[in-house]
Amino acid sequence: ETGVTQTPRHLVMGMTNKKSLKCEQHLGHNAMYWYKQSAKKPLELMFVYNFKEQTENNSVPSRFSPECPNSSHLFLHLHTLQPEDSALYLCASSQGGKPSELFFGSGTQLSVL
Amino acid sequence: AQKVTQAQTEISVVEKEDVTLDCVYETRDTTYYLFWYKQPPSGELVFLIRRNSFDEQNEISGRYSWNFQKSTSSFNFTITASQVVDSAVYFCALSFNQAGTALIFGKGTTLSVSS
Numbered sequence: 001e002t003g004v005t006q007t008p009r010h011l012v013m014g015m016t017n018k019k020s021l022k023c024e025q026h027l028g029h030n031a032m033y034w035y036k037q038s039a040k041k042p043l044e045l046m047f048v049y050n051f052k053e054q055t056e057n058n059s060v061p062s063r064f065s066p067e068c069p070n071s072s073h074l075f076l077h078l079h080t081l082q083p084e085d086s087a088l089y090l091c092a093s094s095q096g097g098k099p100s101e102l103f104f105g106s107g108t109q110l111s112v113l
Numbered sequence: 114a115q116k117v118t119q120a121q122t123e124i125s126v127v128e129k130e131d132v133t134l135d136c137v138y139e140t141r142d143t144t145y146y147l148f149w150y151k152q153p154p155s156g157e158l159v160f161l162i163r164r165n166s167f168d169e170q171n172e173i174s175g176r177y178s179w180n181f182q183k184s185t186s187s188f189n190f191t192i193t194a195s196q197v198v199d200s201a202v203y204f205c206a207l208s209f210n211q212a213g214t215a216l217i218f219g220k221g222t223t224l225s226v227s228s
Contacts, residue, residue: 042117043204043218088156102216104150104158 003027006091006105013081014113021076021108023091030095032074033102034066037088049074081112115140117207119219126195127227134190134222136205142166147181147188148206148216158204164188195226 004025013019025032034046048056049068063085065077074091088109092102116139126132138147149161162172164181172179176193192199202223206216 040220042220043216045216090156090158092158101148101160101163102150102158103160106155106157109156 003103004091004093004105006089006108008108009106010109010111012111012113013078015081015083017081018077018079020078021089021091021110023074023076023105025072025074025091025093025103027093027103029093029103030071031093032068032071033092033094034074034076035090035092035104037090037107039087043090046076078110081110083112086110086112115142115207115209115217117205117217117219119203119205119222121222122220123223123225125225125227128196129194130226131191131193132195132224132226134192134203134205134224136188136190136219138186138188138205138207140186140207140209142209144209146208148208149179149188149190150204150206150218152202152204152221154201161190192224195224197226197228200224200226 007022011019030051032049036044036046045058046060047054047066052068052071063080067075067077076089088107090107091105094102118137120135124132145166147164150158151161152158162179169181169183178191180189188205202221204221205219208216
């Protein structure tokens with residue numbers, strides 16, 4: 001299996017729907033991240049979890065709700081999204097501690113109609 | 114403020130040409146780390162290199178080379194004899210010596226290599 005797996009690869013949802021993105025890492029890392037990649041913008045850090053504890057929330061709207069039940073799994077729960085939330089959502093993991101190499105998943109391409 | 118600037122939005126070259134991707138960073142910290150990532154069409158970001166602020170030695174890995182110059186706050190990436198498989202978006206990123214702090218990315222440079 002690849003190191004970081006994200007499902008689904010593609011998701012189309014209406015503004016009133018509730019959906020969840022899933023990320024799983026098989027690398028034994030202790031830190032996991034959600035990034036948002038919009039067209040023509042830098043990758044934006046959304047959330048950071050270290051040892052299942054959220055250590056960073058980059059002023060993300062409450063319609064995005066992360067969950068980290070254990071150090072291998074990370075979810076991003078979505079509800080009442082806006083069309084401008086359409087983007088590629090990337091999950092990453094790292095060993096934590098000092099800045100280290102991030103391992104990224106392939107992302108979920110989200111379209112909000 | 115910490116910031117990474119990749120001024121080149123898109124670059125197009127023909128196979129076998131050399132190409133340099135520019136990266137300029139801003140930080141007041143004396144200890145920091147610089148990275149390059151590659152994002153092929155499949156979407157997954159692939160780590161290429163990490164360099165810490167105390168190591169200005171240039172690095173070469175096959176066709177890839179990196180030129181780190183603290184005097185100009187630049188960390189440029191050169192691909193020699195480019196190939197079609199090098200076509201991707203390349204991101205430069207900055208991070209700091211704090212546990213749990215993740216990367217600050219530039220906007221990326223899209224490289225297209227034609228045959």
